[in-house]
Amino acid sequence: MNPYEKRREELAELDKRHFLHPTSPIKQQQEQGPAFIFVKGEGVYLEDINGKRLIDGMSSLWNVNIGHGREELAQAAAEQMKTLAFSSCFATFSNEPAINLAAKLAKISPKDLTTTFFTSGGSEANDTAYKLARHYWILKGRHEKKKIISRHRSYHGVAMGSTSATGLKPFRDFTNSIAPDFYHVENLSAEALREVIDQEGPDTIAAFVAEPVQGAGGVHIAPDDYFKKVRKICDDHDILFIADEVITGFGRTGTYFGLNHYGVTPDLMCFAKGVTSGYAQLGGVMLSQSIFDDLKKHSTGTLLHGYTYSGHPMACAVTLKNIEIIENEKLIENAQKMGEEMLKGFKWLQDKHDLISEVRGIGLMGAIELHSSTKQAAPMIVNKAAELGLICRSVVFDHMDILVFSPPLIITKQEMDKMIDILDHAIYSVEQI
Missing domain, CATH: 3.40.640.10 (Type I PLP-dependent aspartate aminotransferase-like (Major domain))
Incomplete structure (x- = not known):
């Protein structure tokens, strides 16, 4: 076991014993420990203790508007x-x-x-x-x-x-x-x-x-x-x-x-x-x-x-x-421009995947809604996207099965394209199940 793996295991055990996480499954925390232990943020990316980099497609909690590491x-x-x-x-x-x-x-x-x-x-x-x-x-x-x-x-x-x-x-x-x-x-x-x-x-x-x-x-x-x-x-x-x-x-x-x-x-x-x-x-x-x-x-x-x-x-x-x-940095203007790109990408995904029933967005707030017959597909897509390097969220309350997004306002066209590409692969993987 290398020093990084050892340190992660030590922190995960401390986490399970002493940290009651907000808005998290308690049993999952106790059985599996933290999904990620982040140690660095830069631009639209978060990096965990193992060096894995993920696009922060949620601006963490809809809030890191100017990006990480400023x-x-x-x-x-x-x-x-x-x-x-x-x-x-x-x-x-x-x-x-x-x-x-x-x-x-x-x-x-x-x-x-x-x-x-x-x-x-x-x-x-x-x-x-x-x-x-x-x-x-x-x-x-x-x-x-x-x-x-x-x-x-x-x-x-x-x-x-x-x-x-x-x-x-x-x-x-x-x-x-x-x-x-x-x-x-x-x-x-x-x-x-x-x-x-x-x-x-x-x-x-x-x-x-x-x-x-x-x-x-x-x-x-x-x-x-x-x-x-x-x-x-x-x-x-x-x-x-x-x-x-x-x-x-x-x-x-x-x-x-x-x-x-x-x-x-x-x-x-x-x-x-x-x-x-x-x-x-x-x-x-x-x-x-x-x-x-x-x-x-x-x-x-x-x-x-x-x-x-x-x-x-x-x-x-x-x-x-x-x-x-x-x-x-004219980030409000960029949010409008990149929001149009995000919605365009969502529509491309909708045309490609039968799993998707509706897409919508305004600025850099967006959603991909899934057919009700595929209830609970959204959490599986979220997990797969995380494996592939993208953080997003699912909404499964009130008979909804929705993926939601709010990337940092600094996001570029290249980074947006990468986000859409990861989503494409994640949705395809779930469709095959």
């Missing part, structure tokens, strides 16, 4: 940590990176979104949005407005509120008591939203939350007029509209934010993931100017909500550098 972000973190690694933002304390980032976000976000509450990630951002929406109505004397409506096949995180909003039932079934006052409607029908509002009564509903493109639920893309209808329904019934841009923000869909495709501005907008490209933990909620004005007007005490790392100086400094790279 020394500029390491330098930004180090420089900030040398001067001010951390300070609290409670009790109106502040720091320069957080102030500059909040101002930058106001410039690049959909119009009217002017103010940011910082969190450590997407689940916290979603929980914060629901609490702020309810608190907003309390301040306006409308205590009965507390229900949150979300969509089937949505994913909003795994904190208690965000789990309750998530429209994938297995996530809610994980615990035996979810938060009250959460409701779910059909995911692509504005009329279904209207019906639930009429049924529950608009005076009981605080907010409607939706991803511009449903990511973890299978990359479901709404009809062109869906969000304009949703915006009008919310306005007509005095309901806040929360956009969950945790996956779709910062160039992923070929625009800065997913809702840019639909010409709609939400009242609150959650973000995380691509805002730092995974180099630091940061998320947040942006508020419209009118919501912020009402909070200032009606609030008489302390905003009793906050996280230890809200406005973390180092994370904010990394975020500013990440956004600078996205803009300077």
